[in-house]
Amino acid sequence: MATQYEVVIGIEVHAQLSTKTKLFCGCSTAFGSKPNTNVCPVCLGMPGALPVLNEDSVELAIRSGLAMNCDIQEMSVFARKNYFYPDLPKGYQISQFELPICLGGSLAITVPNADGSYEKTIGITRIHMEEDAGKLIHQGADAIAGSDSSLADLNRACTPLIEIVSEPDIRSAAEARAYMETLAMIVKYSGVCDANMEKGNLRADANVSLRPVGQEEFGTRTETKNLNSFRSLERAILYEIQRQTHVLESGGTIRQQTLNYDDSTGKTSVLRDKEDAHDYRYFPDPDLKPLMVTQEQISAIRDTLPELPRAKEARYVDYGLNDQEIKVLLADLDLNAYFENCVKAVPNAESIKEMAKWLVGDFSALVNAAGGSFDTPVIKQDAFLELIVLLKDGTLSGKMAKGILEKMYQTGKTPKALLESSGGGQISDTSELDGIVAQILSANMDVVAKVQGGKTKSADFLMGQVMKETRGRAKPDLVKQLIMDQIAAL
Amino acid sequence: MADALSLAKSLKNREVTSVSLVEQAYQAIAETDGDIKAYLTLTKESAMAQAQSIDKRLDQGEELPLLAGIPIGIKDNILLKGFKTTCASKMLENFVAPYDATVIEKINAQGLIPVGKLNMDEFAMGSSTQFSAFQVTRNPRNLDYVPGGSSGGSAATVSANQVPLSLGSDTGGSIRQPASFCGIVGLKPTYGRVSRYGLVSFASSLDQIGPMATTVGGAAALLNVISGFDSKDSTSEQVEVPDFTQAIGQSVSGKRIGVPKVLMGDAVDPQIRKAIDATLADLVAKGATWEVVDFGCMDEALSVYYILAPAEASSNLERYDGVRYGHRKPDAANLNDMYTRTRGEGFGPEVKRRIILGTYVLSSGYYDAYYLKAQKVRSLVIKAYQKAFESVDVILSPTVPSLPFKLGENLEDPIAMYLQDIATIPANLAGLPAISVPCGTSSEGLPIGVQITGKAFDEMTVLSVADAIHVKETL
Numbered sequence: 022m023a024t025q026y027e028v029v030i031g032i033e034v035h036a037q038l039s040t041k042t043k044l045f046c047g048c049s050t051a052f053g054s055k056p057n058t059n060v061c062p063v064c065l066g067m068p069g070a071l072p073v074l075n076e077d078s079v080e081l082a083i084r085s086g087l088a089m090n091c092d093i094q095e096m097s098v099f100a101r102k103n104y105f106y107p108d109l110p111k112g113y114q115i116s117q118f119e120l121p122i123c124l125g126g127s128l129a130i131t132v133p134n135a136d137g138s139y140e141k142t143i144g145i146t147r148i149h150m151e152e153d154a155g156k157l158i159h160q161g162a163d164a165i166a167g168s169d170s171s172l173a174d175l176n177r178a179c180t181p182l183i184e185i186v187s188e189p190d191i192r193s194a195a196e197a198r199a200y201m202e203t204l205a206m207i208v209k210y211s212g213v214c215d216a217n218m219e220k221g222n223l224r225a226d227a228n229v230s231l232r233p234v235g236q237e238e239f240g241t242r243t244e245t246k247n248l249n250s251f252r253s254l255e256r257a258i259l260y261e262i263q264r265q266t267h268v269l270e271s272g273g274t275i276r277q278q279t280l281n282y283d284d285s286t287g288k289t290s291v292l293r294d295k296e297d298a299h300d301y302r303y304f305p306d307p308d309l310k311p312l313m314v315t316q317e318q319i320s321a322i323r324d325t326l327p328e329l330p331r332a333k334e335a336r337y338v339d340y341g342l343n344d345q346e347i348k349v350l351l352a353d354l355d356l357n358a359y360f361e362n363c364v365k366a367v368p369n370a371e372s373i374k375e376m377a378k379w380l381v382g383d384f385s386a387l388v389n390a391a392g393g394s395f396d397t398p399v400i401k402q403d404a405f406l407e408l409i410v411l412l413k414d415g416t417l418s419g420k421m422a423k424g425i426l427e428k429m430y431q432t433g434k435t436p437k438a439l440l441e442s443s444g445g446g447q448i449s450d451t452s453e454l455d456g457i458v459a460q461i462l463s464a465n466m467d468v469v470a471k472v473q474g475g476k477t478k479s480a481d482f483l484m485g486q487v488m489k490e491t492r493g494r495a496k497p498d499l500v501k502q503l504i505m506d507q508i509a510a511l
Numbered sequence: 512m513a514d515a516l517s518l519a520k521s522l523k524n525r526e527v528t529s530v531s532l533v534e535q536a537y538q539a540i541a542e543t544d545g546d547i548k549a550y551l552t553l554t555k556e557s558a559m560a561q562a563q564s565i566d567k568r569l570d571q572g573e574e575l576p577l578l579a580g581i582p583i584g585i586k587d588n589i590l591l592k593g594f595k596t597t598c599a600s601k602m603l604e605n606f607v608a609p610y611d612a613t614v615i616e617k618i619n620a621q622g623l624i625p626v627g628k629l630n631m632d633e634f635a636m637g638s639s640t641q642f643s644a645f646q647v648t649r650n651p652r653n654l655d656y657v658p659g660g661s662s663g664g665s666a667a668t669v670s671a672n673q674v675p676l677s678l679g680s681d682t683g684g685s686i687r688q689p690a691s692f693c694g695i696v697g698l699k700p701t702y703g704r705v706s707r708y709g710l711v712s713f714a715s716s717l718d719q720i721g722p723m724a725t726t727v728g729g730a731a732a733l734l735n736v737i738s739g740f741d742s743k744d745s746t747s748e749q750v751e752v753p754d755f756t757q758a759i760g761q762s763v764s765g766k767r768i769g770v771p772k773v774l775m776g777d778a779v780d781p782q783i784r785k786a787i788d789a790t791l792a793d794l795v796a797k798g799a800t801w802e803v804v805d806f807g808c809m810d811e812a813l814s815v816y817y818i819l820a821p822a823e824a825s826s827n828l829e830r831y832d833g834v835r836y837g838h839r840k841p842d843a844a845n846l847n848d849m850y851t852r853t854r855g856e857g858f859g860p861e862v863k864r865r866i867i868l869g870t871y872v873l874s875s876g877y878y879d880a881y882y883l884k885a886q887k888v889r890s891l892v893i894k895a896y897q898k899a900f901e902s903v904d905v906i907l908s909p910t911v912p913s914l915p916f917k918l919g920e921n922l923e924d925p926i927a928m929y930l931q932d933i934a935t936i937p938a939n940l941a942g943l944p945a946i947s948v949p950c951g952t953s954s955e956g957l958p959i960g961v962q963i964t965g966k967a968f969d970e971m972t973v974l975s976v977a978d979a980i981h982v983k984e985t986l
Contacts, residue, residue, distance in 0.1 A: 070708070
């Protein structure tokens with residue numbers, strides 16, 4: 022029987038900290054500026070320039086550690102990672118090596134499977150701070166191969182990153198994806214990173230190895246670099262599992278290599294072999310003193326840590342929201358903030374369910390169609406809550422509310438103002454409807470006869486007539502009740 | 512040129528003008544620098560304009576800082592905006608500084624007038640200024656001799672009376688050793704006293720900018736100008752800056768002086784020992800006491816230095832890659848070829864030697880045995896000083912154990928060259944303030960310097976003892 026293999030995966034995630042300025046100088050971290058405009062002697066590696074640590078970045082790094090249950094280190098040390106590359110101005114990257122700022126955390130994930138999902142905890146080995154490199158723009162080709170020259174844009178050089186290193190606890194591509202998605206949510210909700218994958222805010226390296234099921238010792242691993250979407254992370258790992266399985270099954274051995282993943286082909290290729298590995302000659306950066314933080318500083322940061330996605334999720338389940346609603350409400354920070362503000366204003370279980378339903382459904386659809394955002398919503402919170410009240414007290418039917426919401430989005434008016442100009446809300450007063458029902462019945466006695474003859478479906482026609490007469494404002498179940506009652510009484 | 516403080520007084524009294532002082536400096540340079548070759552770049556146009564502006568302000572009765580209007584020379588590893596900063600290296604032959612070093616901002620704010628950039632050993636690596644890629648500077652006291660290094664230009668210009676003041680930098684003795692060779696005063700301040708921002712890094716944990724002057728008073732006044740915390744240098748310290756000129760003329764009575772046994776032994780030239788003994792006797796006559804202090808780790812200090820300094824240098828010099836500025840080999844076949852040939856051509860032999868040494872000691876497999884062990888010994892050196900300072904106020908030793916040497920000597924013998932620094936290196940390792948002042952003359956007429964090392968941030972005591980010594984020599 023063929024050997025069964027188990028995959029062992031560890032992931033290193035680089036997350037860009039959402040500071041306004043760079044890690045060791047005052048230059049802006051703005052994305053998309055003209056090349057080499059957000060630069061100064063420090064981030065250009067000019068002779069004589071010295072790094073000064075950005076304090077905001079320290080707070081964010083600590084925040085990330087607290088959000089992932091790490092031990093925050095009172096002393097950490099910046100080291101130099103020495104290597105030559107044209108996007109690296111100083112010839113070394115300032116990073117933390119032996120003494121990182123966070124050690125030993127964990128991340129709880131929910132992994133979807135055929136039976137629904139299962140829970141798992143992934144260990145976090147460490148989180149350390151480091152500066153990013155610049156970007157090379159290759160001329161005449163997409164990659165360095167085939168290009169005749171390259172230009173360096175150093176706007177990104179020295180932007181602050183944290184590297185979050187997982188334990189080799191991950192056992193499938195699906196777990197890897199769930200880990201990365203959970204991590205992205207956590208850094209986003211803790212205010213550490215914008216987690217915008219398109220802007221390269223979040224990039225992952227995947228260490229993948231196989232071992233025969235039951236064997237404790239790890240197999241030889243490969244490291245696939247710079248996976249910049251959940252999808253490419255998952256696909257690269259699936260490909261790597263398949264490739265390594267094939268090598269092992271055909272009697273080969275896995276070489277320790279650094280790989281590149283090509284999203285267009287879905288395949289990995291060799292970037293460098295173990296023999297070509299750099300000796301980075303790490304040593305403590307003598308331009309920077311050890312980074313010291315006090316327990317007081319750490320607890321002050323802990324006190325400002327917001328509720329994290331998993332706790333929110335549990336709360337939403339308690340509200341009785343469904344999986345889809347929870348997923349959508351958590352996916353967008355601005356939408357989530359809008360929802361939470363509404364919940365704070367009207368903390369009533371039934372209203373909350375109604376709000377979630379409308380926010381996730383029609384409201385989101387309107388925002389998305391208009392290409393807008395919940396950051397600066399056209400419909401203010403008060404107006405939206407007013408709509409929910411009108412729904413709850415029966416003034417509006419669902420159908421009416423949908424129409425009103427659209428008009429609110431178009432005009433920015435409140436639901437009450439819109440109702441007044443359209444002649445009022447839902448009619449749920451029996452005395453007002455009784456007369457209208459009687460009038461419709463007498464004008465359609467042939468239909469009434471059919472209903473009496475057992476064709477209860479024909480009552481729908483009568484309902485339609487009543488709704489038409491009331492311009493849709495009659496409360497549907499009340500109308501139906503009145504029709505049946507009056508026919509029975511004939 | 513006379514002492515900076517007396518010139519400052521003449522300026523205040525309007526007996527001279529700043530323009531005349533600057534003209535005088537350029538005149539002296541024109542007359543003597545053809546032989547001495549202290550300067551790599553002159554900044555005449557801007558210097559004259561600055562001097563005119565100072566004179567105008569004095570004419571208007573403005574109260575100016577003490578050293579306003581005094582000419583000063585700047586070592587060519589300190590960035591002076593708009594002028595070349597070459598570090599005496601082909602690598603930076605055409606590099607024009609895009610910003611001012613913090614010390615330059617400070618001297619500008621105080622009205623001192625930079626007259627030019629001074630020759631040095633390439634990237635401050637050397638003890639004779641013969642490793643400059645551009646020219647060999649000669650000792651003004653005897654043109655057959657080296658001025659010392661690496662701040663050889665800075666020492667020579669002051670010694671030749673071209674200017675009363677200069678800025679040097681000291682990583683293992685690069686201010687004190689040339690000061691000793693050229694018969695002037697040179698102070699390495701406490702690590703963290705003076706901002707390193709804009710000083711081209713050699714070994715970041717050891718580098719310190721310091722004043723060089725004809726007198727201790729001049730050095731003290733210049734130290735006042737350049738000292739202080741700088742938010743742009745994470746290793747600069749937030750400590751009070753006293754008025755260092757208050758150290759001048761202070762009595763040394765009751766001061767306890769420690770003399771390290773190892774620096775008074777057979778390794779020291781007899782003429783130097785004699786000069787040091789005479790200095791000690793004079794200090795005792797002035798009321799000071801002295802005792803022998805036993806340092807266990809002075810010998811190791813040299814080895815530690817030649818591991819740590821090259822290690823840091825190998826990393827600090829990685830930025831000279833031909834990509835953004837400086838020398839670049841054109842027509843390279845590929846990236847690696849560009850790096851190899853750019854650095855191969857741009858750096859001279861001593862810089863390459865240290866890059867190779869430093870790369871080696873940081874390499875995986877050797878790091879623990881060399882770099883890490885050296886750091887441990889460094890902490891022992893620091894502790895040895897702490898212990899010594901429990902019973903003494905300052906430590907006195909020769910600045911250099913041997914007399915100045917001739918041009919061409921020691922060039923093929925790196926170890927002999929490295930031994931030049933044996934007495935100066937420990938203060939860098941421990942981050943302590945240390946000064947070299949002239950204390951005598953050899954039979955060949957060459958200057959002999961004595962070194963006073965003090966407690967961290969106690970430049971005051973160092974300067975006062977140095978002043979007591981120097982007064983005797985100049986009388």
